Amino acid sequence: MTDFTKTRAMFDIPEGMIYLNGNSLGPMPKAAPDAMMGFLNDEWRTELIKGWNTKNWFMQTNTLGDRIGRLIGAGAGTTVVGDTLSIKVFQAVASGLALVPDRKVILSDNGNFPTDLYMVEGLMNLKDAGYELRIPDPEDVLAGINDDVAVVMVTEVDYRTGRKHDMKAIIDKAHAHGAVVVWDLAHSAGAIPVDVTGTDADFAVGCTYKFLNAGPGAPAFIYVAPRLIDVVQPALSGWFAHEAPFAFDTDFRPMPGKIERMRIGTPSIASFSLLSAALDVWDDVDMNDLRARSIELAELFIREVEARCPGVVLAGPRDPHERGSHVSFRFEHGYPCMQALIAAGVIGDFRAPDIMRFGITPLFIDENDILKAAETLAEILKKEIWKEERFQVRSKVT
Numbered sequence: 248m249t250d251f252t253k254t255r256a257m258f259d260i261p262e263g264m265i266y267l268n269g270n271s272l273g274p275m276p277k278a279a280p281d282a283m284m285g286f287l288n289d290e291w292r293t294e295l296i297k298g299w300n301t302k303n304w305f306m307q308t309n310t311l312g313d314r315i316g317r318l319i320g321a322g323a324g325t326t327v328v329g330d331t332l333s334i335k336v337f338q339a340v341a342s343g344l345a346l347v348p349d350r351k352v353i354l355s356d357n358g359n360f361p362t363d364l365y366m367v368e369g370l371m372n373l374k375d376a377g378y379e380l381r382i383p384d385p386e387d388v389l390a391g392i393n394d395d396v397a398v399v400m401v402t403e404v405d406y407r408t409g410r411k412h413d414m415k416a417i418i419d420k421a422h423a424h425g426a427v428v429v430w431d432l433a434h435s436a437g438a439i440p441v442d443v444t445g446t447d448a449d450f451a452v453g454c455t456y457k458f459l460n461a462g463p464g465a466p467a468f469i470y471v472a473p474r475l476i477d478v479v480q481p482a483l484s485g486w487f488a489h490e491a492p493f494a495f496d497t498d499f500r501p502m503p504g505k506i507e508r509m510r511i512g513t514p515s516i517a518s519f520s521l522l523s524a525a526l527d528v529w530d531d532v533d534m535n536d537l538r539a540r541s542i543e544l545a546e547l548f549i550r551e552v553e554a555r556c557p558g559v560v561l562a563g564p565r566d567p568h569e570r571g572s573h574v575s576f577r578f579e580h581g582y583p584c585m586q587a588l589i590a591a592g593v594i595g596d597f598r599a600p601d602i603m604r605f606g607i608t609p610l611f612i613d614e615n616d617i618l619k620a621a622e623t624l625a626e627i628l629k630k631e632i633w634k635e636e637r638f639q640v641r642s643k644v645t
């Protein structure tokens with residue numbers, strides 16, 4: 248059994264704060280400052296350029312990728328880290344389209360995180376080759392898969408409501424129709440069990456600053472099925488993907504047979520030290536234990552909020568197995584209400600137009616936090632604290 252009191256002790260969360268936003272930006276692991284100082288003092292300062300070899304900077308893309316791979320059901324050598332998620336979405340979709348050159352349709356859904364859709368729009372404009380992006384309602388994605396579709400690009404867990412796609416069903420149908428699937432794991436990696444191998448996923452991408460707790464702007468990751476690695480053209484073909492980067496040839500030849508071909512250019516090595524420290528927390532965590540605990544805490548939260556907070560309505564699916572690891576409620580005055588919660592030390596976030604969102608992250612959240620959060624919300628509603636002038640001001644980042 249995973250010991251969640253042990254993982255909780257590995258995070259440095261300010262005294263008195265209940266942090267229900269680990270789905271947006273995970274909290275800092277206690278080991279992070281030493282990891283960063285270690286990188287500065289014992290790697291950059293002392294090794295300088297030698298660090299690429301002596302500290303293995305060049306291959307950390309892969310060693311860290313393998314550690315994330317364990318959490319998403321990916322075998323060794325199939326996942327690399329680097330760049331940002333928006334870039335990895337672009338790269339995966341562009342690479343997917345190249346695998347199905349006779350088709351023009353990219354199928355996603357209108358609940359997808361906007362940057363994924365924006366990156367595809369940009370890609371289509373760039374290629375100017377008659378591509379079409381279809382975004383039906385999330386429930387209609389499966390029915391929308393047909394022989395026109397080149398790439399299905401879906402985010403498994405809806406960032407607003409937590410609704411979960413049935414990835415196995417989507418992948419099976421896509422493959423039956425000759426389409427390729429790009430699976431965005433932004434709200435899945437570190438949140439729920441994922442099995443990219445067992446579901447026969449083609450591409451999977453995700454970030455490491457949400458449930459994986461590697462810090463703001465931490466690198467993204469990309470997985471490519473081993474059966475594709477020799478045929479996939481990486482798009483965004485940078486020198487870190489070249490079969491001989493230090494030959495400095497003028498033509499691009501992707502690294503044969505290896506996931507390195509999805510790398511682009513020099514990654515942020517400093518941020519890798521934080522990612523490494525963040526992944527240490529996962530060493531003794533079983534994803535099935537995490538899922539069971541997340542459901543238990545989410546069910547408790549929903550029960551408490553529904554019992555105490557009139558006017559606040561569950562936004563996502565009621566069945567916990569159809570949800571990821573965050574819980575959202577609609578409330579007409581969601582924005583000022585969330586500001587009042589944050590002022591009271593309960594940190595969730597707000598997603599327009601009226602959603603209050605709470606990350607349920609068992610690594611550092613327990614029953615007491617859940618009960619206290621629901622109690623605080625009830626109080627804010629009962630005393631109408633959210634009506635205070637100071638809670639009406641909109642910040643640049645919500």
Ligand SMILES: *Cc1c(COP(=O)(O)O)cnc(C)c1O
Nearest residue numbers: 331332333360362402406431433
């Ligand atoms: C958080 C999130 C992103 C963010 O992309 P960045 O490039 O890291 O800013 C993209 N897609 C989804 C589905 C997300 O949830």
